[in-house]
Amino acid sequence: MRIVVTGASGFVGGAVTRALAEHGHDVTGTGRRDDVQFAHAVYRRWALSEKPPEGLFDGVDAVVHAAALADDWAPRSRALATNLGGTRAVLDRLGDARLVHLSTASVYDPAVPTVRAREEEAPVARYLGSYAASKAAAERELMGRMGAKGVRAVILRPHAVYGPGDTTLLPRLLRAARGGVLRLPSGGEVLHTLTHIDNLVHAVRRALDPASPTGVYNVGDDSAVVLGPVLRELLVRRGITGARIESVPYRTAYLAAGAAERLSRLTRLRPPVTRYAVSQLGLERTLELSRARELLDYRPTPTTLDGARDW
Known part of the structure; x- marks a missing residue:
């Protein structure tokens, strides 16, 4: 297959680009950066707000749209321009390709x-940050085109993607653990469906199969973990042996994050914690994976930290 991957300069898009190329596909990765190279794939710079490079979509069988602004404190206009506008830019050039x-x-x-959430439970009407709101808007746009214009698309919903090359989740955790204390709402004693990058790549490969049904699918590791x-x-495993987790009551953490957000709007400085982050860490976030297992033949592995010292 000839495949274009957006967001190839990032953690997820880069992993997808490398994996698809290693499995014999003709892959072109795109991203905003200039200094990106792949051993077995072509890379071309394309910021989604700009005109794409000449011939980028010629003869393309599928597009994996991984580009996104994953920042819950980004201005709403910027988040929508990237996450909704970027999705529209891909859809406008998709042609007959699978997405x-x-x-x-x-x-x-x-x-x-979120307790073993099923796909039909989202999107919803309320969100705590621009990231989730703009990604929900992108889903609505895509679902509308799937219905009205017959776009062939698979929407994958992972939670907390981690693994080698992670530039978001792990770095934030390590920064928060400085000083020997990692303060978590509810002490982190809640169930989560995490998503190892290898499981997400596996889901993408299954979704690219023309025989796989289109639609929306939760993806994640084989089972939930505390x-x-x-x-x-x-x-x-990262060598931070002296750090300890300190529990903060969920309501206390949520109210403190709200106060920090209000102050940040006055100072125009980024808050140390947001209500979105508190809600994601302090409440159960588990996903029902049966639809992906049954219809995509999705076979995820359990949560693993193997090799974490080198991430």
Whole structure:
């Protein structure tokens, strides 16, 4: 297959680009950066707000849309321009190609626990940050075109993607653990469906199969885990042996984050924590994976920290 991958200069898009190329596909990765190279794939610079390079979509069989602004404190206008506008830019050039759209489990209701959530439970009407709201808007746009214009698309919803090359989740955790204390709402003693990057790549490959049904699918590791123990083990594997997890009551953490957000709007400085982050860490976030297992033949592996010292 000839495949274009957007967001190839990032963690997820880069992993997808490398894996698809290694499995024999003709892959072109795109991104905003200039200094990106792949051993077995072509890379071309394309910021989604700009005109694409000449011939980028010629003869393309599928597009994996991984580009996104994953920042819950980004201005709403910027988040919509990137996450909704970028999706529209891909859709406008898609032609007859199949689309695999990488969304997020953040489109589920942030105000209540996500308990083995099924795909039909999202998008919802309320969100705590621009990232989730803009990704939900992109899903709505795509679903509308799937219905009205017959776009062939698969939407994948992973939660908390981690693994080698992670530039977001792990770095934030390590920064937060400086000083020897990692403060977590509810102490992290809540269930989460995490998503190893290899499982997400596996889901993308299954979604690209022309025989796989289109639609929306949750993806993640084989089974849910309690977040706190996983984070403790990760810190140990990273050599941070003196750090401990300190529990903060969920309501206390949520109210403190709200106060920090209000102050940040006055100072124009980024808040140290947001309500979105508190809700994602302090409430159960588990996904029902049966649809992907049954219709995509998705076979994820369990949560693993193997090799974490080198991530």
